[in-house]
Amino acid sequence: MRLVCLVIALWATMGAASAQSATAALANCLPPREMQEAVASKSIVAPAAAVMTAKRRVPDADVVRASLCRSNDTLVYVIMALQKDGRIVQVMIDGSSGRVKSVH
Template identity: 75%
Template sequence: MSSFMRLVWSIIVLWGLTGAAYAQSATSALQNCLPTRDMQEAVASKSVVAPAFAVMTARRQVPNAEVLRANLCRNSDALVYVIMALQKDGRIVQVMIDGPSGRVKSVH
C-alpha cells in the first residue's frame, strides 16, 4: 500500500471514530501541545526523553500498529507525549508517555 493510500485510510478511520468519550479524551490531551521549537528545547534541556524513545515505547505497547502522530503536550503541570497509533483492524490507540521518565502513563 502506498504512503498516500495509508494516509487516506488513516483519515477515513479517524473520521469514522464514533466514541464520544474517546474523542473527548483525545481532544483534551491534544489541546495543550507544544510547538516543534518548544519540544526541541525541552529535549535539548533534558526535561523530557527524546521523541524517538517515546515512540519506541508506544510501539512496544501497541505492536504491529502504525504511529500516526506524536506530540509533546502539557497535562496538568506535567509534560506527556501523546502518541496516536493505527492498528491493523482500523482502531486508533492513544498512548500517553510521561515526558521526563519515558514510562507509559496510559493506553486507550
C-alpha cells in the same frame, strides 16, 4: 496526505467520544520549537524513545502522530497509533520518565 485522510476517516468511525478525548489530549501541545528546547534541556526523554515505548506497548501498529503536550503541570507524549484492524490507539508517555501513563 493520504494517511491524514485515512486517520480522519478512522476517527469519524470510532465514535464521537473517542475522537473528542483524543482531540482534548492534543489541545495543549507544544509547537516544534518548544519541543526541541525541552528535549535539549534534557528534562524529558527523546521523542524517538517515547515512540519506541509506544510501539512496544501496541505491537503491530503504525505510529501516525507523536506530540509533546502539557497535562497537569507535566509534559507527556501523546502518541497516536493505527492498528491493523483500523482502530486508533492513544498512548500517553510521561515525558520525564519515559513510562507509559495510559493506553486508550
